[in-house]
Amino acid sequence: MSGYDFLNGVRVLEVAALGPSSLGGYLADMGAEVVKVEDAGGDGVRYAGNPAMGSPNGESLLHLRWNRGKRSIGVNLKSDAGKALFREMAAKADVVIEGMRAGILDRLGLGFEELKALNPAIVFCSVSGLGRYGPYAEMGSHGPSFDAFGALSSINPYALTKEERVKSAATPVGMHAMGLYAAVGTLSALVRARATGEGALVEVAAADCSAHWLPDVVDAALNPGQCFDRPGFLGGKGKQANWPRLNRYDCADGRGIFFQALSPKFWDRFCKAVNRPDLAAAYEAGRDVNDADEAVYAELVALFATKPFAAWMALFGEHDVPAGAANSRETLVTDPHFLARHNVYEVDLPGAGGLRLTGTPIKTPDQPFAPSLAPKAAQDTAAILADWLGMTKEGAAHLRDDGALT
16 A cells, blocks of 8 residues: 555556665555565565664665555566566566666567557666766766765765764755655656656666766856855855854754844844853954854854753744754654654554554545555565456466466
8 A cells, every 4th residue: 555645557567676665665655556566585675774674684775765655566577487577577667677688688689669669658766876878887886886976975974984974863864865856757658658658768876866866066166167155155264154043053952953034133132032141242343254253153052052852942933943853762752743745654563563664754634544564575466467467377387387486
């Protein structure tokens, strides 16, 4: 069972492993019927990463997220009978996902051109590390390498020292962004296909996703002779002017708050709310902005330490001063706003018991988000063959004898 019903009736055939499985996951979250085609080994993401759920060798949280709401069929795509079965299913699909090294389905005779001949409206999305063309296209790749390519290594935990990594909550960008970009491309192509009957080949490379993640940085590097510092934006030491007014502080109870009184109107409101005209006067005309910022920062550190987080949030709400939680992982999962926004749903995982998992940032008031558990490899083979191809148990047994099924 998928998450919402927005894509009910859309059939997706997915051949994907690890991070590219997230594309099918996002489509399943929105209601598409996503059939995961797996070989005898299954998707490696099932037992990838840390922690393992339920036992030291249990399933991974990435699998429980990226493969939730899908169904799984075991097909041997290296056999002629398995390829024939895949073609039959692709003829009835709206979307085919190639989520491995780019071009694998082409080499199996199951690429876009072959499938388009059977199904002219098919949307074929290839999601890979390095893409279908370019000098690196034939090379293998892994998650951290995408951020290294996209000049994001400074925020990738694998680029940090062991000591820095312990303190960092950084997340690899490319591995998680590729499914989102691919979902936008796939759904856009699907809208056109539904309107015109014309299919499309869409491809997304995780390395490209990393390279596009910070456009103002990359675009600036592309145009070095045309880039100029904006007047008044930077202070005396290269920091953003007035940076203490857009910064994190510790409250009396140890919780972090992200203060956002950068604009003059919010800064004035704050200074009046806390009865600190001296702070308002700190940026008087003629004073060096760097000296003012350093002085204001020291005062704000001391000031925020005088009240607990909830008291500050109440004060800011009363006076309409922007501020928010600066959460750790531990405080996020108890944050009242996070919980009120229905960001958590519950499932029962065999061997682990009840789990509370993050849902989707996409909300709709008409439906709860309650996708089914990620499937075991090939657990739905017989049901999928019956639903998609009207195949009986006897027919499925014949396919197994022919080596089509794993």
